[in-house]
Amino acid sequence: MFITYNPFAGLAAYGITPGMMQIFVVLAVVAVALGVILDVLHKKSAVYFNEHTERMKKLATRQLSSSEKTSMLVQTILNEVLTSSEFHNPKRRIAHLLKMYGFIIFVISSAVLIFFYPTSESAGIWAILWRIGAIMLAVGGWWFFTKLRVDVLAEGKKWYKLARADMFIVSLLGVSTFGLLWCFFQGVVGSAGLGLLFFVLFLISAVVLFGGVYWSKFAHMFFKPAAAYQKRILMADGSRENLPPFYRRAEVLDQSTMDLVRDIPADQKFGLCIMKDEPNHY
Amino acid sequence: MPTFVYMTRCDGCGYCVDVCPSDIMHIDTTWRRAYNIEPDMCWECYSCVKACPMHAIDVRGYADFCPLGHAVRVHRDEEEGIIAWRIKFRGGRIKDLVAPITTKPWGKFIPDLKQVPAPTKEQRESQLLFNEPKYIRLDDGDLYTLESQGLKMRQGVYY
Ligand code: SF4
Numbered sequence: 338m339f340i341t342y343n344p345f346a347g348l349a350a351y352g353i354t355p356g357m358m359q360i361f362v363v364l365a366v367v368a369v370a371l372g373v374i375l376d377v378l379h380k381k382s383a384v385y386f387n388e389h390t391e392r393m394k395k396l397a398t399r400q401l402s403s404s405e406k407t408s409m410l411v412q413t414i415l416n417e418v419l420t421s422s423e424f425h426n427p428k429r430r431i432a433h434l435l436k437m438y439g440f441i442i443f444v445i446s447s448a449v450l451i452f453f454y455p456t457s458e459s460a461g462i463w464a465i466l467w468r469i470g471a472i473m474l475a476v477g478g479w480w481f482f483t484k485l486r487v488d489v490l491a492e493g494k495k496w497y498k499l500a501r502a503d504m505f506i507v508s509l510l511g512v513s514t515f516g517l518l519w520c521f522f523q524g525v526v527g528s529a530g531l532g533l534l535f536f537v538l539f540l541i542s543a544v545v546l547f548g549g550v551y552w553s554k555f556a557h558m559f560f561k562p563a564a565a566y567q568k569r570i571l572m573a574d575g576s577r578e579n580l581p582p583f584y585r586r587a588e589v590l591d592q593s594t595m596d597l598v599r600d601i602p603a604d605q606k607f608g609l610c611i612m613k614d615e616p617n618h619y
Numbered sequence: 620m621p622t623f624v625y626m627t628r629c630d631g632c633g634y635c636v637d638v639c640p641s642d643i644m645h646i647d648t649t650w651r652r653a654y655n656i657e658p659d660m661c662w663e664c665y666s667c668v669k670a671c672p673m674h675a676i677d678v679r680g681y682a683d684f685c686p687l688g689h690a691v692r693v694h695r696d697e698e699e700g701i702i703a704w705r706i707k708f709r710g711g712r713i714k715d716l717v718a719p720i721t722t723k724p725w726g727k728f729i730p731d732l733k734q735v736p737a738p739t740k741e742q743r744e745s746q747l748l749f750n751e752p753k754y755i756r757l758d759d760g761d762l763y764t765l766e767s768q769g770l771k772m773r774q775g776v777y778y
Pocket residue numbers: 621622638639640641642643644655660661662663664665666667668
């Protein structure tokens with residue numbers, strides 16, 4: 338059955354043993370850990386993080402209790418981490434959720450297939466999950482890459498123009514798309530040549546993805562939750578990162594010297610500006 | 620005072636790139652974060668500061684009168700339709716300003732100029748703009764001021 342076919346089992350034909358695959362996974366984990374540590378050291382992000390916290394502490398108007406902090410941690414996990422709520426643009430949010438959950442499912446199922454089913458042709462639910470993860474990652478990834486990437490959306494560049502910032506997304510597209518093609522040609526078509534070609538491309542993408550953490554955006558998945566949590570704390574403890582206090586529109590309109598233009602109907606005077614209007618200037 | 624981006628706060632949404640009338644807010648190719656590519660050419664319109672949903676754009680005071688330690692921050696509240704500013708001076712003094720968002724919805728309230736009678740010869744030769752806003756008609760009651768309109772300055776929003 339193609340749907341439960343385990344592409345890793347077919348690698349024996351190319352002389353790749355389960356042991357080699359397992360070593361690759363271990364090396365990938367080590368490379369990611371090393372990449373993140375080097376990234377933290379190079380960008381001094383932890384130092385900046387601490388300094389910012391100390392600076393803001395001086396502006397805090399109240400102390401947060403530990404139960405408040407715990408509830409904020411839970412909220413950060415529920416909102417920013419699990420549902421990507423920090424994205425203002427709903428399309429980017431959906432694409433990000435597809436990529437994030439796709440990647441998690443894909444990585445976990447790959448590890449399970451490599452460690453527990455390295456030689457079984459059929460791997461049941463884990464093989465299906467591997468496909469679902471890859472498809473989610475590819476759909477979210479290609480949507481983001483061709484339409485939602487800021488270079489395309491705001492800078493008006495062609496989708497195929499690449500920059501170093503694309504390293505992460507391109508390697509994700511590589512592992513998902515080439516992975517699916519490799520599985521298809523090796524398992525369904527039975528074409529060893531095309532299977533090998535797409536496997537090699539898949540392997541190169543995986544090496545860039547896990548080995549290039551220091552140069553790519555990979556580490557954001559560890560920094561972003563910490564930054565989101567810190568932001569919540571700063572908003573709640575009164576320091577508000579120097580932002581102005583919260584106002585209600587009714588109070589402001591009542592106080593306003595907008596009296597001067599009182600003969601203009603309110604709906605013509607006040608609009609919502611660019612957030613409600615899609616830019617269409619390209 | 621030109622703007623700058625705190626790249627750690629920016630998430631690369633591109634709103635500032637879209638809105639900048641001077642076309643100087645652009646996306647860095649290494650980190651995909653926005654930055655002001657040419658502060659000298661900044662109109663200081665602060666459209667980008669107001670548009671940024673991450674509060675990542677601030678204003679850099681010129682070093683001669685506003686050296687390190689100040690902050691100019693803005694919060695644009697879509698739900699309330701409010702723009703609030705906080706100006707923090709180097710000595711710690713704080714000034715808060717708040718105003719309703721006054722930008723009209725895009726594409727609405729476009730005057731139907733076809734229906735407007737053509738300007739007369741006299742109007743053409745006049746120094747005034749054809750569509751001179753009545754609030755600044757020097758020939759017709761002068762500039763609108765609080766005084767001339769029988770209004771009083773109230774605490775709150777100052778322009
Ligand atoms: S203040 Fe205005 S001109 Fe300057 S960068 Fe921002 S949007 Fe552009």
